[in-house]
Amino acid sequence: MPDIPADAPNPPPAPPDDGTTRHGVPRPSTWSLLRPLVLRLHFYAGLFVAPFILVAAVTGLLYVWTPQLEQAVYAHELRVPVGAEPLPLHQQIAAARAAAPDAVAHAVRPGGSPEETTRVLFDTGELAESTRLAVFVDPYTGEVRGTLDSYGSSGALPVRGWIDLLHRELHLGDAGRLYSELAASWLWLVAAGGVAMWVTRRRRRRVRGLLVPEPRARGSRRTLSFHGTIGLWAFVGLLLVSATGLTWSQYAGENVTSIRSALSWQTPAVSAEIPADSPGPVGVDVGVDRALAAARAAGLEGPVEVILPAGGDTGYTISELDRSWPTRFDSVAVDPSTGQITDTVRFADFPLMAKLARWGIDAHMGLLFGVPNQLVLTALALGLATVIALGYRMWWRRRPAARPGIAPVWRALPWHLRGAVVVVFAGLGLLMPLLGASLLLFVAGDLLLTRRGGGQAASTGVPRA
The missing domain is CATH 3.10.450 (Nuclear Transport Factor 2; Chain: A,)
Structure with missing residues (x-):
């Protein structure tokens, strides 16, 4: 480093960062830069994925009330x-x-x-x-x-099983499962993007403007107010439904299972294998009544399932079936030759994530809190259907307008935000392959529209950023 003369003047101090550029123009916030991209993706997902989400909501609503339907039909x-x-x-x-x-x-x-x-x-x-x-x-x-x-x-039973498969795969087998996975993969992202835009759009207004629609407004403003407030109220429920729905999916579900296995978050299960040192005579079976009595004595309550021995080296497995609150999901294994319990798994001893997974899935199915749970899911499904209908209404009213496509929006982002967006979506695409594949299709289609429209996405009717 060269020597600096002792009498050299000190450099002027750097001006404080007051949130403006050197020309005095306010520096745009990260959200203001990202918002047009979020809006564009929210629009495409709402336009092309919403039909799948709507079908999942309607069939899910049917499934929620199948316990009562079963009781009536059978x-x-x-x-x-x-x-x-x-x-x-x-x-x-x-x-x-x-x-x-x-x-x-x-x-x-x-x-x-x-x-x-x-x-x-x-x-x-x-x-x-x-x-x-x-x-x-x-x-x-x-x-x-x-x-x-x-x-x-x-x-x-058959009625509930038929509706279950309709909700899960539209009775189309593995190919039909792609519809529900696509819906679950995009649901949380569309909801999160919509809530972020709604909250920032209304941040300068009172909380009432966020939570209560404007019935006296007219035209698009009135539609948007209902679209935004209903979506905000439903947001947490939609996240839960999306996350738990992905656990049943074909591709993302496998990734979720792998992650749970790597982090030891699996649901524990009893071992029905008869211990090698069992004192009971080989071939002796104390019977299902004694096995059930042993399970009851061990604290298993309410409805249970008794799995019968499958061979000479396995015993009885008795498990609680009550998936309401508080959850009773204990299970024991019973040696058929002695009637003694050989293994026990208590729900209280489940890892936290295994408990959360159990509660989340049961809430998704409307079982956790009984009828109140069913009523909440009903309101959630109806609210989601309403949000989708209002979204299409807004698109229909604005469809002749041309708005900036993804390419111009992308070019407006600074390099560090582009890198962050790429990393985030690459990670999401690895975890949820259908989300990644459909996102690439949206980007490719938008680039074609932009090229044809001279920098504008031709006649899509996407709302203004």
Whole structure:
């Protein structure tokens, strides 16, 4: 470094950063630079992905009320007059086996209340994946009340199973699952972008302007006020529905499972394997009644499922089924030769993330808080449908106008914001592949429109930034 003379004048101090450029022009905030890009993506997602989100909302609304629908449609199979004393469980299973002699008994679900039937589940080898034959038995008389297909761990009967598959895949198999994954992948992003724009648009007004629409306004302003306020009220619920919906998805769901496994966030399960040092004689079975009694003595309450031993080296697995609040999801394994419990998993001992996943999924299905949960999901689905309808209305009224496309908006960003946006969306695309693929399609389509429109996205009707 060269020597500086001792009598050299000191350089003038740097002017304080007052938030303006050297010409006195206010420096734009990060949000003001990003807002046109967020608006553009919000518009494209709303225009092209909203139909998928709307279908998911409508079919989800149907699913929410399927527990009551099942009780009405299958009243004969599900309910019986209350008798004096229920038969031993092994006699009820024997009655069910007589009605399905060629099937293998897999599990039994005793009624959770005195008027409920006992459900015995069979593997037939002919039903679809995750589907078993359910035989319904009167616990007081042993009469078989009927047989129905039972789908999944929730034991969905045909009506609920049909609506479940409609919501999940539109009855189109793996190809149909792409629709629900696309909807779940974009829902949270569209909602977050919309809320950010609404809040910053109204930040200088009172809180009332954020939370309450303007019924006296006219035209687009009135539509936007309802669109924004309803979206803001629904925001937290939409995030929960989107996040939990992704856990069932085909591609993002696999990534979520991998992350949970890497971080040890999986749901623990009991081991039904009989310990090698078991003192019980080989081939001896104390019976399902004693196994259930051992589970009850260990604190398992309410409705349970008893999975029967699948072979000589496995025992009974008894699990609680109550997914309401407070959640009862304990499970035990019972040695069939001794009737002793060999393994126990308590819901209270679940890792926090496993508990949150359980609660989130149950809330998504409308089970966590019963009818109040169903009412909230109903309001959420109706609110989402309304927001989508209002969004299309705004687009229709503004459709002749041409607005700046993604390319001009992108060129207006400083390099550090471009890099941040690329990194964020690359990460999201890796976690949610359908989000990344559809985002690339939106960008490519917008660039074509911009090129044809001479720097403007031709006749898209995107709202002003």
